Amino acid sequence: MNMRGYLLRKFFQTVMTIFIVIVFNFFLFRIMPGDPVRILIRNPRVSAESLARVTQQFGLDQSLPVQFGIYLRDLFTGNLGHSFGYRQPVLDLIMERLPPTLLLVGTATVLSIIIGVALGVVLAWKRGTKFDVGGLSLSLILYSMPTFWVGILMIMLFSVYLNIFPIGGMGMPGVFYTSYWGELAAKLRYLFLPAVTFALILVGEYALIMRSSLLEVMREDYMLTARAKGVTSGNLLRRHALPNAMLPMVTLIAINLGFIVGGAIQIETVFSWPGLGRLMYTALTNRDYPMLQGLFLFVTVCVVGANFLADILYRYLDPRVKS
Amino acid sequence: MSSLAWRKDGLVLFKKNMASFWGIYRRNSMGLIGLAILLLFALMALVGPHLVTYTSAVEGVEKMLLPPGGRHWLGTDDLGKDVFAGMIIGSQVSLLVGAAATAISMFIGTVIGLASGYYGKTVDTLLMRFTDVFLVIPWLPLMLVMAALLGPSLGNIIFVIGITSWAGTARIIRAQTLSVKERPYVERARAIGSGDTHIMTHHILPNVFPLIFANTVLVAAVAILSETTLSFLGMGDPTRVSWGMMLHFAFEMGAVSHGAWWWLLPPGICVVLVVLGFTFMGYALDEVLNPKLRRRDR
Amino acid sequence: MKLLEVTNLTTYYKLREGDVRACENISLALGRGEALGLVGESASGKTTAALSLVKLLPDNASVKSGSIKLDGREIAGAPEEELRRIRWKEISIIFQGAMNALNPVRSVGEQIVEALKIHEQVTEKEAWRQTRALFEKVEIDPKRVKEYPHEFSGGMRQRVMIAMAVACNPKVVIGDEPTTALDVMVQAQVLQLLEQLRREREMGLILITHDLSVVGETCDQVAVMYAGKIVESGPTETVFGKPAHPYTRALIAAFPDIEGKRSLAVSIPGNPPNLLYPPTGCRFHERCAYAAKVCREEEPLMLHLAEKHISACHILNGRVKH
Numbered sequence: 001m002n003m004r005g006y007l008l009r010k011f012f013q014t015v016m017t018i019f020i021v022i023v024f025n026f027f028l029f030r031i032m033p034g035d036p037v038r039i040l041i042r043n044p045r046v047s048a049e050s051l052a053r054v055t056q057q058f059g060l061d062q063s064l065p066v067q068f069g070i071y072l073r074d075l076f077t078g079n080l081g082h083s084f085g086y087r088q089p090v091l092d093l094i095m096e097r098l099p100p101t102l103l104l105v106g107t108a109t110v111l112s113i114i115i116g117v118a119l120g121v122v123l124a125w126k127r128g129t130k131f132d133v134g135g136l137s138l139s140l141i142l143y144s145m146p147t148f149w150v151g152i153l154m155i156m157l158f159s160v161y162l163n164i165f166p167i168g169g170m171g172m173p174g175v176f177y178t179s180y181w182g183e184l185a186a187k188l189r190y191l192f193l194p195a196v197t198f199a200l201i202l203v204g205e206y207a208l209i210m211r212s213s214l215l216e217v218m219r220e221d222y223m224l225t226a227r228a229k230g231v232t233s234g235n236l237l238r239r240h241a242l243p244n245a246m247l248p249m250v251t252l253i254a255i256n257l258g259f260i261v262g263g264a265i266q267i268e269t270v271f272s273w274p275g276l277g278r279l280m281y282t283a284l285t286n287r288d289y290p291m292l293q294g295l296f297l298f299v300t301v302c303v304v305g306a307n308f309l310a311d312i313l314y315r316y317l318d319p320r321v322k323s
Numbered sequence: 324m325s326s327l328a329w330r331k332d333g334l335v336l337f338k339k340n341m342a343s344f345w346g347i348y349r350r351n352s353m354g355l356i357g358l359a360i361l362l363l364f365a366l367m368a369l370v371g372p373h374l375v376t377y378t379s380a381v382e383g384v385e386k387m388l389l390p391p392g393g394r395h396w397l398g399t400d401d402l403g404k405d406v407f408a409g410m411i412i413g414s415q416v417s418l419l420v421g422a423a424a425t426a427i428s429m430f431i432g433t434v435i436g437l438a439s440g441y442y443g444k445t446v447d448t449l450l451m452r453f454t455d456v457f458l459v460i461p462w463l464p465l466m467l468v469m470a471a472l473l474g475p476s477l478g479n480i481i482f483v484i485g486i487t488s489w490a491g492t493a494r495i496i497r498a499q500t501l502s503v504k505e506r507p508y509v510e511r512a513r514a515i516g517s518g519d520t521h522i523m524t525h526h527i528l529p530n531v532f533p534l535i536f537a538n539t540v541l542v543a544a545v546a547i548l549s550e551t552t553l554s555f556l557g558m559g560d561p562t563r564v565s566w567g568m569m570l571h572f573a574f575e576m577g578a579v580s581h582g583a584w585w586w587l588l589p590p591g592i593c594v595v596l597v598v599l600g601f602t603f604m605g606y607a608l609d610e611v612l613n614p615k616l617r618r619r620d621r
Numbered sequence: 622m623k624l625l626e627v628t629n630l631t632t633y634y635k636l637r638e639g640d641v642r643a644c645e646n647i648s649l650a651l652g653r654g655e656a657l658g659l660v661g662e663s664a665s666g667k668t669t670a671a672l673s674l675v676k677l678l679p680d681n682a683s684v685k686s687g688s689i690k691l692d693g694r695e696i697a698g699a700p701e702e703e704l705r706r707i708r709w710k711e712i713s714i715i716f717q718g719a720m721n722a723l724n725p726v727r728s729v730g731e732q733i734v735e736a737l738k739i740h741e742q743v744t745e746k747e748a749w750r751q752t753r754a755l756f757e758k759v760e761i762d763p764k765r766v767k768e769y770p771h772e773f774s775g776g777m778r779q780r781v782m783i784a785m786a787v788a789c790n791p792k793v794v795i796g797d798e799p800t801t802a803l804d805v806m807v808q809a810q811v812l813q814l815l816e817q818l819r820r821e822r823e824m825g826l827i828l829i830t831h832d833l834s835v836v837g838e839t840c841d842q843v844a845v846m847y848a849g850k851i852v853e854s855g856p857t858e859t860v861f862g863k864p865a866h867p868y869t870r871a872l873i874a875a876f877p878d879i880e881g882k883r884s885l886a887v888s889i890p891g892n893p894p895n896l897l898y899p900p901t902g903c904r905f906h907e908r909c910a911y912a913a914k915v916c917r918e919e920e921p922l923m924l925h926l927a928e929k930h931i932s933a934c935h936i937l938n939g940r941v942k943h
Contacts, residue, residue: 230705
């Protein structure tokens with residue numbers, strides 16, 4: 001099997017890309033106009049002494065290649081910098097905020113894939129009917145809305161007017177729950193709206209792609225062969241159509257990873273969800289550059305890595321792909 | 324054969340393309356709706372601000388957060404400013420940024436795509452690796468970080484959006500260039516010794532143009548969404564009103580918990596409509612370019 | 622009693638503009654172990670006629686009338702349930718395997734096993750064993766049962782299709798242009814294999830093709846179709862030796878003879894008619910060299926010319942002077 005060779009090649013490419021990203025990240029924060037030191041300090045009335053000290057501390061008085069070397073060395077020891085705003089190592093903060101983001105993004109992705117696929121199948125089935133047209137229109141409209149705005153609308157409707165869900169946050173600190181289920185239910189209440197909103201944004205595209213993919217697959221010759229063999233319509237869909245139609249979905253999910261990051265930032269900001277997205281927003285507002293640099297690198301590397309995994313998955317699912 | 328003859332060749336193709344182009348486009352109702360929406364907003368942006376009676380000046384405490392009614396068709400914001408006026412004035416910035424950013428993005432994308440497809444080999448590999456990196460980096464964090472470093476101004480936002488969204492275009496243009504490159508008249512031009520830039524501008528470009536046009540529309544939609552999102556997240560120019568800035572202030576000032584829907588809905592709806600306009604146009608253009616999608620007229 | 626008797630089969634496709642009369646009043650008969658060739662140009666209705674037998678038609682198509690008797694049993698009006706049992710087990714189809722007739726994401730063995738498990742009461746293990754045996758029969762290495770369709774060449778894919786088609790020991794096998802996309806050498810091998818299987822299992826074979834030489838080689842009977850109707854049918858030797866219908870003659874003339882004199886291949890002028898608005902009278906009259914007024918007005922009836930040799934043409938019934 002050529003899988004090994006393919007894996008190695010892709011892995012090498014991924015490592016290359018990550019390296020380019022690291023270099024890019026480094027230069028991004030150096031090339032930008034404005035004296036880096038001033039950017040770091042922001043206090044206009046700092047003394048020349050402090051300035052000199054900070055410059056030396058951050059190695060900014062060294063030449064660029066040396067700085068890059070220091071940067072690389074720091075990376076390998078897991079040092080992503082020190083946040084100004086929080087006065088904590090960036091990596092620590094990232095690790096702290098990672099689980100909530102994973103929870104939110106994970107739930108939303110799973111939801112949107114399940115609903116998207118189901119909806120796509122139904123739309124393909126009812127192709128041309130009013131239901132189909134309605135579904136397509138709705139998907140299109142959702143697709144055109146800014147993610148954060150959908151979040152705002154959802155909050156206004158469900159939290160403010162209908163008062164079913166909390167306005168934001170991930171739970172109330174310091175509250176004790178009498179039962180395990182009680183705690184779970186409470187946590188779900190906070191998770192529900194942001195996750196559903198996020199899923200809503202993604203569902204439209206997934207349903208659309210699933211629909212067109214399925215329609216194409218149904219036209220293929222092997223579907224006729226399967227019918228000729230006497231396969232029941234249920235199995236026709238499940239064992240013949242879907243496995244083929246799902247392939248473009250995997251590619252789509254991979255392509256969407258960048259979009260998901262952008263979406264997470266917006267959703268977490270609007271819903272005050274304590275994850276990486278919110279962390280980035282705070283860092284932006286406070287011009288916390290070390291935080292920004294560390295977060296940006298972390299997030300980008302994650303996306304590149306996820307792309308790699310998606311590639312492997314696709315290769316595993318579609319036996320036709322050869323190197 | 325003089326170079327003038329070749330220029331006519333490309334121009335004739337161009338004109339021929341445009342004529343049949345419009346003929347097919349006309350028949351697509353979606354495309355016409357999209358065009359209508361965009362023209363409406365263009366009108367709003369150009370003429371609107373001159374017709375609006377309420378300026379953006381602060382009115383006074385008694386006028387804070389009024390729901391729609393009377394002289395304020397869409398109510399007022401937390402500073403007493405008329406929301407309707409803000410929406411009209413804001414259209415200028417939103418559309419301007421969208422247009423300018425799109426122009427930059429399309430320019431970069433087209434140049435890179437053309438060069439990559441035409442020259443091939445090392446140039447192609449290098450440029451495509453470069454493009455791939457931009458494709459894989461998540462767009463919003465990149466834009467946010469760049470905007471944060473550069474500082475909030477209209478020029479910077481236009482620059483940031485333009486410089487981060489060209490990758491998709493580059494790929495598409497490259498693919499088309501590769502196929503056009505093989506066509507007979509290009510070979511002829513090369514045979515008689517035409518320069519590379521000449522060939523690219525007079526032979527390849529006119530044939531790639533319809534694709535560029537279709538792609539521009541989609542990039543524009545993304546640019547508008549990007550500006551709105553950037554402004555909402557605080558990276559916009561606070562001295563200029565745009566739809567995104569309106570939403571930013573609305574959110575920051577607690578319009579949500581106050582239930583001030585009149586402040587939150589209009590700017591968003593405007594964005595959605597403009598994006599839909601571009602998307603509809605995009606579908607219609609898709610049909611024009613891809614004969615397989617066209618509906619047969621019996 | 623014949624194995625398969627089709628009488629006056631008519632199938633229409635429903636379009637927005639009207640009905641496409643894909644095949645009309647098709648009558649065929651197939652005996653046990655016999656091979657029938659169904660020839661005609663593309664869109665002559667041959668595939669539609671064949672697929673109508675097991676109602677394997679798209680949603681907008683319907684069998685308007687006709688009787689289909691399999692072993693004396695009427696299956697024309699059978700409900701979907703029963704049809705699913707008949708499909709493959711009694712009537713199977715060999716599609717053009719060179720195209721996408723096999724599911725690309727499942728191994729070839731899996732697809733044969735699927736057919737076996739639907740129709741025969743076998744365990745998983747037994748099904749795979751039978752599949753491997755089938756592979757041997759069609760001369761493919763049984764170890765390759767777990768491989769995927771794209772790993773096989775066109776000719777081998779066709780053999781897989783044949784293996785799959787005979788897996789449940791059907792009574793009738795329909796080959797829809799099974800050799801069209803293959804080169805001549807492979808074509809010969811595939812035909813030989815079909816022949817062998819047919820004789821061993823006494824299967825009826827309906828071979829749909831536009832290639833007369835294939836029919837000449839393998840089929841006892843032949844039916845010539847044009848624009849959805851059968852214009853001539855009978856024993857292959859008779860029809861090819863003494864073709865009665867102008868269309869049949871033209872077809873045979875269009876086929877270059879490797880042994881005969883050097884001459885230009887004569888093609889039939891014109892195009893097949895649009896079956897949405899079929900021509901009046903005889904459907905071939907627009908392209909027929911002998912067409913007369915009556916051909917435009919009246920449809921010729923089927924005439925018995927000799928033992929089992931029938932054809933429909935106004936020349937034969939004397940209405941037109943030849």
